[in-house]
Amino acid sequence: MSHDPNLVSHLLSLSQRCTSMRELKTIHGRLLRLNLHLNTLILAKLLRFAAVSPSGDLHYAHTLFCHTPHPDTFFYNTLIRGYAKTASTSQPISLFTHMRRSSTPPDEFTFNFLLNACSRMLKLGEEIHGQVFKLGFSRNTHVQNALIHLYAANRFPEIARKVFDEMPQRDVVSWSSLVVAHVKARDLDSAKKVFDEMPERDVVAWTALITGFDRVGHFAEALVLFWKMQEAGVQPDEVTILGVVSACANLQDLEAGMSVHCYIEERGFSWMVALCNALIDMYSKCGCLEKAWAVFERMPRRSLVSWNSIILACALHGAGEEALRLFQEMTKEAGVRPDGATFLAAMSACAHEGWVVEGWRLLESMEREHGIPATIEHYGCMAGMLAHAGQLEAAYDLIMSMPVPSTEEVWRVLLSACKIHGNAAMRERIVNRLL
DNA sequence: GTAGGGTTAG
Numbered sequence: 381m382s383h384d385p386n387l388v389s390h391l392l393s394l395s396q397r398c399t400s401m402r403e404l405k406t407i408h409g410r411l412l413r414l415n416l417h418l419n420t421l422i423l424a425k426l427l428r429f430a431a432v433s434p435s436g437d438l439h440y441a442h443t444l445f446c447h448t449p450h451p452d453t454f455f456y457n458t459l460i461r462g463y464a465k466t467a468s469t470s471q472p473i474s475l476f477t478h479m480r481r482s483s484t485p486p487d488e489f490t491f492n493f494l495l496n497a498c499s500r501m502l503k504l505g506e507e508i509h510g511q512v513f514k515l516g517f518s519r520n521t522h523v524q525n526a527l528i529h530l531y532a533a534n535r536f537p538e539i540a541r542k543v544f545d546e547m548p549q550r551d552v553v554s555w556s557s558l559v560v561a562h563v564k565a566r567d568l569d570s571a572k573k574v575f576d577e578m579p580e581r582d583v584v585a586w587t588a589l590i591t592g593f594d595r596v597g598h599f600a601e602a603l604v605l606f607w608k609m610q611e612a613g614v615q616p617d618e619v620t621i622l623g624v625v626s627a628c629a630n631l632q633d634l635e636a637g638m639s640v641h642c643y644i645e646e647r648g649f650s651w652m653v654a655l656c657n658a659l660i661d662m663y664s665k666c667g668c669l670e671k672a673w674a675v676f677e678r679m680p681r682r683s684l685v686s687w688n689s690i691i692l693a694c695a696l697h698g699a700g701e702e703a704l705r706l707f708q709e710m711t712k713e714a715g716v717r718p719d720g721a722t723f724l725a726a727m728s729a730c731a732h733e734g735w736v737v738e739g740w741r742l743l744e745s746m747e748r749e750h751g752i753p754a755t756i757e758h759y760g761c762m763a764g765m766l767a768h769a770g771q772l773e774a775a776y777d778l779i780m781s782m783p784v785p786s787t788e789e790v791w792r793v794l795l796s797a798c799k800i801h802g803n804a805a806m807r808e809r810i811v812n813r814l815l
Numbered sequence: 816g817t818a819g820g821g822t823t824a825g
Contacts, residue, residue, distance in 0.1 A: 457817090522818065526818070552819085554819090560819065560820065584819050584820045585819085587819095622821055625822080655821095656822085658822045659822095660823085661822070684823090688823050689823050689824095692825085720824090721824055724824060725823085725824075764825095
């Protein structure tokens with residue numbers, strides 16, 4: 381059955397411009413009705429949308445793939461690429477195995493996506509590295525870059541370096557990835573050294589270094605780099621600013637924080653949820669609950685972290701009522717599932733206000749109703765609350781019976797409470813335990 | 816049709 385070439389090219393351009401799964405399914409339906417569903421060119425476009433677009437549907441992509449009689453390298457690559465964005469490593473690997481069995485030749489794209497998919501599992505990544513070597517891709521810049529990323533992500537800077545050194549050609553990605561390898565290993569001296577040697581530095585390289593300095597506690601250095609970056613004529617983007625806001629927060633530098641906030645507004649970055657979350661945290665750490673609140677209120681979308689950040693901000697600034705009200709609003713009205721950090725924030729509010737009963741209620745409900753295991757921080761928070769309230773025996777019993785190992789910190793809190801409440805006997809009991 | 820940098824926790 382032959383088809384009007386105009387119709388085919390029309391459907392092709394439709395599938396190229398596809399913007400939603402609804403549209404995609406309509407096109408797919410038409411293909412089926414017209415018996416055009418084996419047209420690989422059109423199918424490839426549909427598959428790409430379903431597999432990699434943020435509004436795609438990986439399941440649907442996989443189904444499309446399965447109904448393709450002879451998927452070529454592009455089909456495999458695209459589906460592996462889609463899975464690389466998820467946590468699944470088994471799917472990309474089984475696709476690769478399938479690919480090898482069906483004698484579909486992998487190309488540089490295959491290894492790129494495959495290595496990305498496996499970057500959380502070093503063992504698998506190393507096996508892919510072997511295949512890269514065996515199949516002759518060890519001189520390909522993109523593939524080698526993905527290998528550097530693999531070893532960087534798994535904290536093996538020296539192997540990353542080895543891959544880098546053996547590359548016949550390096551691009552800015554190779555260099556940045558090496559900077560990242562040292563940053564991940566918290567070796568900022570080496571990171572800075574590589575950075576200084578770079579023939580050209582782009583926004584990613586600067587961002588990696590800024591974020592790195594922030595991570596290891598060199599906050600001021602991070603801010604200095606941010607200014608140098610702009611002097612060098614490189615435009616910071618959302619991710620850069622994320623690190624910069626975090627550095628301002630850690631420095632409790634309200635002035636710098638506010639100027640960065642202005643920058644965010646000017647550049648139109650405030651759509652980014654993570655960035656707003658970082659701002660909430662920054663204002664909270666700088667002691668400006670009102671400003672933290674203003675950011676939270678204006679957010680068009682909120683994530684779990686947004687709620688956690690604002691609840692903690694309220695908790696730490698003596699707005700316990702507000703913190704618990706937000707906790708209710710979050711879980712009941714907004715329908716956001718709390719996590720361990722949420723409960724810690726809400727319990728911190730109770731600790732701040734001395735609401736022991738409410739604290740207990742939260743600790744119990746997190747485990748029983750929400751199935752979130754309490755950590756030493758939750759128990760420590762609760763024990764501290766009890767100790768402060770003078771319920772020393774209860775605090776002691778809690779620490780002794782909790783299912784996680786206690787820390788010196790927890791005992792110290794109880795010790796000082798014993799001193800305040802004049803309980804010498806328990807003081808001695810604890811000291812003997814610690815010795 | 817390649818890639819690398821990413822927020823919360825007294």
